[in-house]
Amino acid sequence: MDEAFLPARVAPELQQQIEQFLYAEAALLDAREFDTWLTLLADDLHYFMPTRRTTLRRERDLEYSAADEVALFDEDKPSMVVRVRRLNTGLAWAEEPPSRTRHLVTNVRITDQGNGQYSVNSYFALHRSRLERDVDLFYGERIDRLRRVDTPFGFVIAKRTIHLDQATVLAPNLSMFF
Amino acid sequence: MASFTPADLSALVDADHGLLSPRIFQDQAIYQQELERVFTRCWLFLAHESQLKNPGDFFATYMAEDPVLVVRQKDGSINAFLNQCRHRGMRLCRADSGNARAFTCSYHGWAYDMGGNLVEVPFEKEAYGQVDKARWSPRRVPRVEVYKGLVFGCWDADVPPVAEYLGDMAWYVDLFLDRMPGGTEAVGGVHKWVIRCNWKFAAEQFCSDMYHAPFSHASPVLASLPPDIDPGQAGWPMKGKQFSSEMGHGTGFFMDTPEFLFPLLGETAAGYYMQSGATAVTERLGEVRGVRMNGAHMTVFPTLSFLPGINTLRVWHPRGPDEIEIWAWTLVDKAAPAEVKEAYRKAVLRTFSPGGILEQDDGENWTEIQKVLRGHVARQQPFNAQMGLGMDRSDDPDLPGRIGYVYGELAARGMYRRWAQVMGAQSWAELAPRGLGEVASHG
Numbered sequence: 001m002d003e004a005f006l007p008a009r010v011a012p013e014l015q016q017q018i019e020q021f022l023y024a025e026a027a028l029l030d031a032r033e034f035d036t037w038l039t040l041l042a043d044d045l046h047y048f049m050p051t052r053r054t055t056l057r058r059e060r061d062l063e064y065s066a067a068d069e070v071a072l073f074d075e076d077k078p079s080m081v082v083r084v085r086r087l088n089t090g091l092a093w094a095e096e097p098p099s100r101t102r103h104l105v106t107n108v109r110i111t112d113q114g115n116g117q118y119s120v121n122s123y124f125a126l127h128r129s130r131l132e133r134d135v136d137l138f139y140g141e142r143i144d145r146l147r148r149v150d151t152p153f154g155f156v157i158a159k160r161t162i163h164l165d166q167a168t169v170l171a172p173n174l175s176m177f178f
Numbered sequence: 179m180a181s182f183t184p185a186d187l188s189a190l191v192d193a194d195h196g197l198l199s200p201r202i203f204q205d206q207a208i209y210q211q212e213l214e215r216v217f218t219r220c221w222l223f224l225a226h227e228s229q230l231k232n233p234g235d236f237f238a239t240y241m242a243e244d245p246v247l248v249v250r251q252k253d254g255s256i257n258a259f260l261n262q263c264r265h266r267g268m269r270l271c272r273a274d275s276g277n278a279r280a281f282t283c284s285y286h287g288w289a290y291d292m293g294g295n296l297v298e299v300p301f302e303k304e305a306y307g308q309v310d311k312a313r314w315s316p317r318r319v320p321r322v323e324v325y326k327g328l329v330f331g332c333w334d335a336d337v338p339p340v341a342e343y344l345g346d347m348a349w350y351v352d353l354f355l356d357r358m359p360g361g362t363e364a365v366g367g368v369h370k371w372v373i374r375c376n377w378k379f380a381a382e383q384f385c386s387d388m389y390h391a392p393f394s395h396a397s398p399v400l401a402s403l404p405p406d407i408d409p410g411q412a413g414w415p416m417k418g419k420q421f422s423s424e425m426g427h428g429t430g431f432f433m434d435t436p437e438f439l440f441p442l443l444g445e446t447a448a449g450y451y452m453q454s455g456a457t458a459v460t461e462r463l464g465e466v467r468g469v470r471m472n473g474a475h476m477t478v479f480p481t482l483s484f485l486p487g488i489n490t491l492r493v494w495h496p497r498g499p500d501e502i503e504i505w506a507w508t509l510v511d512k513a514a515p516a517e518v519k520e521a522y523r524k525a526v527l528r529t530f531s532p533g534g535i536l537e538q539d540d541g542e543n544w545t546e547i548q549k550v551l552r553g554h555v556a557r558q559q560p561f562n563a564q565m566g567l568g569m570d571r572s573d574d575p576d577l578p579g580r581i582g583y584v585y586g587e588l589a590a591r592g593m594y595r596r597w598a599q600v601m602g603a604q605s606w607a608e609l610a611p612r613g614l615g616e617v618a619s620h621g
Binding site: 049051053054055056059062065066068069070071072073074075079082083085086087088089091092093094095131134167168169170171172173174175 | 272273274275276277365366367368369370371372373374394396397398400401402503507508520523524526527528531532533535537538539541542543545546
């Protein structure tokens with residue numbers, strides 16, 4: 001059996017610290033505090049959301065787009081800075097007027113990788129309400145690598161892989177952060 | 179049966195005066211006629227050849243709302259057939275892509291080989307005696323053609339060959355598909371997403387509308403500039419041209435603006451496109467296409483669009499009069515260095531994809547127009563497509579065909595004129611790419 005599925009064995013204190021970090025991050029995104037949110041992203045960030053394919057079981061290795069294929073996000077720190085600068089121009093029409101978002105984070109499972117690095121799986125639901133009555137719903141899983149740092153937030157995100165549970169994205173855009 | 183006659187259609191689309199009835203974007207009966215007249219009669223993009231490398235490789239796509247399977251055969255040819263079991267209409271294959279030796283219907287088990295021939299019927303002898311297998315094979319796409327790496331299909335056996343269908347648009351399409359020996363290849367995977375708008379908003383914008391870019395896409399350009407540059411200097415290029423085809427295709431592009439793509443694509447991709455790769459392209463296609471044109475948008479009527487240079491290819495699959503599914507590919511020159519291909523892979527997804535910082539803002543325009551058109555009053559006044567009316571010419575020293583200014587609606591008028599012709603015609607006999615001199619005589 002894949003050991004990744006065993007119940008996590010981490011100290012309750014660490015579990016609480018990391019969950020609170022993820023909640024703080026969600027609060028920043030939902031409050032549209034994107035400049036502060038950027039400070040939670042490590043300088044060597046890799047922020048990645050592959051596409052999903054519907055495949056037969058025997059070809060399930062093809063379900064997620066590979067590193068050399070198209071992705072929904074394949075970002076580094078500078079490209080995330082450009083995304084936030086774009087929102088700050090006041091001319092990014094998909095977010096101007098801004099969306100109302102709610103990031104729900106659950107099912108947090110942590111593996112301590114040593115040297116202050118943690119692998120953190122979490123499930124998310126992202127609700128976006130926009131303009132008069134547009135609603136988009138996204139569910140999925142995030143696989144983060146967090147690094148402990150000496151800041152008020154306590155961690156930075158070095159790597160985030162996002163598995164969105166849609167093969168065809170049922171929204172006009174992905175103008176929000178996951 | 180078609181309910182809108184040529185007279186009805188010319189009341190909806192007055193291309194000579196640049197007047198468009200909003201009804202063409204919203205009316206369910208018009209949409210049904212489009213499915214019958216436009217989408218079964220025109221060449222539609224099915225796949226990039228590089229997606230189907232080995233025998234049995236298949237790609238499930240759509241021709242408008244009709245699902246089709248595109249399959250590489252043992253002899254290297256490509257077949258396409260309706261993704262529907264002939265027994266009771268079940269979708270034959272429910273995977274997006276893969277490799278298969280056969281397609282077996284999951285309902286009652288009728289099995290088809292990869293050429294789309296019915297080969298097995300469970301309990302045939304006991305239950306049927308015999309089934310005429312040739313007669314009960316899936317509906318075959320009668321015309322499939324590979325044009326410079328792109329696989330096209332058409333339900334109408336009388337359609338002219340793709341090269342003839344493109345006409346003088348072929349010269350412009352080469353800017354994307356034929357820059358280098360070996361042509362293009364598709365980066366693996368397809369972006370798929372949904373926008374609640376009529377397909378013609380998207381097709382027309384890529385055909386004709388550079389005018390929206392400086393305003394709709396102001397933010398990514400400002401955000402991509404180095405922080406020390408005065409945003410006031412980030413003006414959009416003013417030099418460029420637009421081309422309109424009598425077949426409804428169109429393109430627009432900047433000229434002699436070598437710096438334009440750099441902030442959007444980065445040094446590696448833009449440097450290749452404008453500089454390191456451009457010498458070979460100039461030798462192959464000449465100086466105009468090699469180094470002078472850039473930032474092009476284009477649509478092959480009805481629903482295939484490209485941005486050469488930015489290297490996205492997409493199909494606007496219609497889903498009713500008020501919804502589209504966008505399927506977008508990233509193409510690269512096959513001969514490009516590996517680091518250029520990787521730079522393009524990232525540059526395209528960061529600019530033109532559901533999360534792309536340019537693409538995001540397009541959907542906002544189209545969906546809000548569509549919502550406004552729910553109103554009865556909002557549908558009564560024509561839209562204005564008059565930009566550059568009467569200002570086009572056909573004797574450009576550098577460019578073939580009918581040419582206008584880059585910020586114009588010449589190609590939009592051409593697209594809607596052709597749309598009305600295709601909607602009103604009984605067959606290809608009325609639509610052949612010759613003999614349209616009269617209708618094409620106005621901008």
